[in-house]
Amino acid sequence: MITELPMGFSLLLSGILFTIGAIGALMRRNVLVVFMCIELMLNAVNLIFIASDRLLSSLSGNIFVFFIMTVAAVEAAVGLAIFVLVFRLKGTVNADEVNLLKG
Amino acid sequence: MGFTKVVYFTFAFIAILSSLLMVTRKNPIHSALWMILTFFSLAVIYLLYEAQFIAVAQVMVYAGAIMMLILFVIMLVNLEKGYGEGEESKSPLQKKKIAWLLVTTVFFVELLFCAVFFRMTGKTGDYTAEMVRSMGNAKTVGSLLYGKYLFPFEIASLMLLVGIVGAVVLTKKTK
């Protein structure tokens, strides 16, 4: 159904999403929003994998996306646990105020 | 243009728009909601690429579990503090961040470059579209997961276990 679509569009879309995610991860002060931008970047990569699967008649990409999702889930769980701890310590969600490793 | 193309471009546009909105909202709950929309549109695009298993997994895991988790944490934090981010946009780090933004656009230009000048090498794999269609995407993916990629599958499950235990251990309040 979709093979007529040249791959370039998906690359472009993925690139745009990835860049938006990168900019958001660097610019936003709220740590949770930063976290969501990281998830956006992961999804952009997922898109590339799926798109190239179709083009290359392979299912390895799908498998790999499966694992990326697994990892993202675990990372979300543990990362948010750590965030909760830092929040208990510092009392703020502002990324600029969490500079305990300054040296 | 065919039907698929229209759907594709529409949902691509929605994805970009909602991600932009997500990045720019002040209220984190709004950001989360726009994020969910982005995930949904990406799921539709996966469907267009005949990756049905992944599309469903996307909705269930990302839009369902992960975003729920994030929403809960946002509300937990907001409850204790109110959604103050602090309005000091004059800190020196803010000025640095403008510079970072400009540098990151360079990155975007590079990716653009790749997209435009992308060339295929001509190698292809085994799972042609017809074969997958005949067997069904989920079934094929399943046979691969439990066949060729069994070991990473087991590792993934172990990792999930570690994640569960870790999350609980980390956030336990010790008296």
Next chain:
Amino acid sequence: MRDFLWLIPLFPALGFLLNSAVGKRAKKGFISWVACLSVFFSFVVSLILFFEFLDLPPTARLFEQNIYSWISSGEFSVPIGFRIDPLSIIMCLVVTGVGFLIHVYSVGYMHDDPGYRRYFIYLNLFVFMMLLLVTANNILLMFVGWEGVGLCSYLLIGFWYEKDSAANAGMKAFIVNRVGDFGFLLGIFLLFVTLGSRGVWTLHFATIQQNAHLLGPVAGVITLLFFVGAMGKSAQIPLYVWLPDAMEGPTPVSSLIHAATMVTAGVYMIARLNFLYILAPETMFFVALIGVLTAFFAASIGFAQYDIKKVLAYSTISQLGFMFLAVGVGAFSAGIFHLMTHAFFKGLLFLGAGSVMHAMQGELDLRKMGGLKEKTPITYYTFFIACLAISGIPGFSGFFSKDEILWQAMSSPKGHILLWLLATITACMTAYYMFRLFFSVFHGPCRAPAEVIHHIHESPKIMTIPLMILAFLSVAGGYVGVPAVLGGGNLVGEFLAPVFSLSPHKEVTWRLVSEAWAATGEASHEAGLEITLMVVSVIMALTGIFLSYLFHLKNPALAERFVERNPRLYRLVHNKYYVDEIYHFVFVRGLFRLGDAAMGIVDNTLIEGTVNGTAKLLEGIGGRLRKIQTGYVQEYAFILVLGAIVIVGYLILYPLF
């Protein structure tokens, strides 16, 4: 006995080790017997070897024995080996004989000293090192002995180390010696390398003698460097300054080391290396010149010193100058002969001075003495004999040896009339200041405080018997060298001739000279000249004695008026021509300033600067690099993005190149 040469140095070494091993509580009797007997046994062995020599024809008088191979590398080997020929047997006899007498004397002199054991340990070590020096059959082993006697000299000069002046004197002796030793070492190296470049790798005396002709003009430099060593060890100008200060040590030490043996090592060395010096006439002239200048200079200082031992020290320097004059004009055997007689009478003079100090309870200033003639008769008569000997009065040993030197200074192919003139004037001066000392100490009224006068007594027999033996030798020791012109056979000269004879076309030996005297008509002309010179020197000696009698016994006021009329001259001589002060100003302070500069530039700036600078550099770098760690997570994420940009950029651009 020829296979037992190693016994000669062995006995004193055993004495040294035994006395060291027994510990502090050893009884004085044990220590004395061990020390004296060890030297005595060496003397006996030397005597036996000497009589064996007399049985052999002159050309066969050479024993060599190697007991251990010290260095052995390819062609080159240095053994620990001994060489006994007429020269070294004479030196051995003098060292062990006079050494034995001085050991016996020391038993009495050092009787009340708390460092008794230490004294005899050092003394035995010294005799061992000196014997090593004179019996070595290669230059390196001789240098070991050379350094060893320097070390023992330091130890014994600074024997009473609690006294600052004694410790400093010991250091001064060692350091000045070291300057000389540096020259000596350079000489050894140059000799070794020069011979080596011609294919002969050796430091053995016999081998060097055979190959000496290979040296060419370098011989002049080599011999000059060796003479620098002799200047230090034998106290010639400019390195004599340590010897007067060395009088801080015990008097028997001054007698043995600084009169009879160690200071003569330089003369021995030149005599031993005569085959090198023959090749370098310029150096020999330099040696003779330094010798006669030193003799004159030191004698002049003796005129205005009031410390008994200092007068004797300057006298030693002066007599050493005579010995160097002798070897400088080619009269090697005359120099050695004078060395022998000097050991007798100078050793006696020092022991006599020790006896006087013992009587006067440690007084050294001769202005506070006088009139000891009646109270210490044995000391008086032996001292008198020694003074006559040193002045060169006929009949005593000093006459024969000193006259030999004066004659050779005039007549030898390398001699010169000016050398003879200066030497004869010095002989007159010698007589003067020795008798000045003699009259001041033993004649006239006693100027000491009353309670010291009360305690004046003759020394015990253990001290006076060596005095008497040495006095006998001071008289009889000269008769082995009676020159041909007076009817004697010049036994010493003949005995030493094989050592100093080289290839026939080079140098005339004593035998040839005496034959020439008898044969040709010129002989009588030469003989007449020699007798004339002899008479002149005797007249000079008697003049000196008479002048000193006039100034110091008959009419002391004359001496004082002279001093009043020439205050500046007197002060100059009394202060030893300010040589010590000049050295201090030039060398000592110069070195201190060099050291300060070195510390300032090298130590503080360079080394500390480098070390501290490195630390500061690292600190600076660290301080700047530290700023990367801001603690902001987003900044770290930005660095990640930068890295990604670089990598993607590389991947894009890679196919283009």
